[in-house]
Amino acid sequence: MSTAPRDRDAAGRARSARPRDGLGRPLPYGSPGVERQPEGVVRSPGDTLAEAQGLLDAGRPFHAHEVFEDAWKSGPEPERELWRGLAQLAVGLTHAARGNAKGGARLLLRGADRIAEYRDPYGIDVAGLVAWARSLAARVGGETAEGEPRGGVPAPVDARAEAPRLTG
Numbered sequence: 710m711s712t713a714p715r716d717r718d719a720a721g722r723a724r725s726a727r728p729r730d731g732l733g734r735p736l737p738y739g740s741p742g743v744e745r746q747p748e749g750v751v752r753s754p755g756d757t758l759a760e761a762q763g764l765l766d767a768g769r770p771f772h773a774h775e776v777f778e779d780a781w782k783s784g785p786e787p788e789r790e791l792w793r794g795l796a797q798l799a800v801g802l803t804h805a806a807r808g809n810a811k812g813g814a815r816l817l818l819r820g821a822d823r824i825a826e827y828r829d830p831y832g833i834d835v836a837g838l839v840a841w842a843r844s845l846a847a848r849v850g851g852e853t854a855e856g857e858p859r860g861g862v863p864a865p866v867d868a869r870a871e872a873p874r875l876t877g
Contacts (some may be wrong), residue, residue, distance in 0.1 A: 714826045727746030732806055732868065743852025746775040751783045754831040757792075758875050765799065768869030770806065774799035791830060798842050798873070805849040806868035814850030817842040834877040 728742025736742050748868050751759065758779045764773035774796045781792035798819030805813030821842035825857040849866060 718732055729771075731767075731771075732803055733767045733774075734807065743769065743772070746772045746774065748779065749783075750776075750779050752776070752780065754780070754784075754788075758831060758833065760794070761799070762875050765802075765872040765875070766869070767838075768806075768867070768872070770799045770868050770872070771776035774803065777783045778808040788830070790823055791827050791833075794820045795833075795838075796820070797823060798838060801842065801846070802866075802871060802873075805845065805866045805871070808865040814846040817849075821846075829877070832876040834874060837877065838873055838875070845871060 727738055728736055731743050756877050757776055761773040763775045777792050777796035777799055781789050784792055799819055801813050801816030804816060821839045824835055825839050825842055829835050849859050
């Protein structure tokens with residue numbers, strides 16, 4: 710068991726101070742990393758979507774997931790599953806880009822199922838996102854869109870090239 714002190718934030722909660730790469734993977738202390746998203750920020754739905762889209766477009770789906778997580782935790786109860794589902798889509802893309810095909814596919818499908826009941830709130834293209842997530846899940850999960858085994862091990866995807874459009 711390690712006796713090294715844990716990194717803590719100003720409130721004393723355990724928080725890793727290690728820098729992270731664009732896909733949220735921890736890097737060694739002292740390495741250059743990408744700027745992390747602040748936690749617990751309350752944004753309007755429009756600001757949430759704009760910030761998350763910018764991060765997705767930049768190939769940083771892990772960081773977009775953190776923006777959606779803030780909305781999920783601070784938003785009104787009837788919308789929490791929407792934001793939670795969008796967070797799962799972003800982290801599913803993160804896992805696919807990291808080469809975790811099975812985990813990425815599972816999260817993409819879970820997120821798609823979670824948002825499917827919503828009818829385009831805030832201009833979100835729910836049907837387009839559900840189709841994107843299911844297609845990507847089939848591709849990275851080693852299956853064709855028809856559910857047939859593809860064979861071989863899929864390569865990690867390019868998060869920037871695969872970034873979805875959140876709004877229509």
